[in-house]
Amino acid sequence: MNNKRLIISQILFFFIIGCQQVDTVKPLPSGHYSVWEIIEKTEARAPDGLTGEFKLHIKNSGKQLARLFLNTQEDYRDRRNITVTLLPSFQEAFQKKYNENIRSYFEDHTILVRGEAKRMKVWFFSNGRRTEKYYFQTHIIVSDLDQITRLD
Template sequence: MTQGKAAVVFLALVFVAGCTSVPLVTTQSWIDPGQAVLRAAGSPRLGVTGVFALTVKGAGRTNNVHLNSEVDYRDPRNLSISVTPEAAAQLEETLGAPPEMSLRGRRIIVSGTARRTRIDFMIDGKPSGKYYYQTHVSVTDASQLQVL
């Protein structure tokens, strides 16, 4: 094939590809932890609503179960999924084990709103005046969380 014919074939393929209704590049349908933290910081009152995807690298339980995108939950890049006791009980029934144990190391997607949450350092049960922010997504129903 000559160079001229090859160029015509190439241009024809580009034109046909441009006319298709199927996108050539797919977009990610969820928000990663880094973007969630940045967007929530940029909109502190409203937060950012969407579907968040993360690998659970750390987990623990206070009153709520916390599933973290980072090993250290104090890491500013951490996205913490805060699961209410009711939702945690639903998940435990489905998963066969407490979510803080069964989801560690697993990839999950969560629907909700990521919001900056002020965390006060306490001394003898009283706020010290020092604080930092975490980014939390509240899960109040097990249907908000899926294991990939």
């Protein structure tokens, strides 16, 4: 009798669990995902990305070689950060149109960026050589002036 109760309770348990509604991430009322939702979606879709239009507040920027980076967190290594990578083609077009410092123009402003948010592996280097250590970032690569608009 105890085995029968155990089996029935297990069946009931799995039936109830199976019937529960799974929460899905939905855009904010504005139609845009929050930063954290973008990060979660890109992780779930990896190696594929999430294509769309993203509203982001830029808190910091950086430069490495010919690329500029706009970040949603002060620390670009922060797990909650999304990095907007500005390629040289974008930078040239921006300078021709606005003739302003790109980093100053976007820092501490909200932007609308169109493209693909994608989870990227970032490797650590030591003495000029890649180590076995890495972490993940969410990037949106911008190559064209039409992909990004400052909102405020």
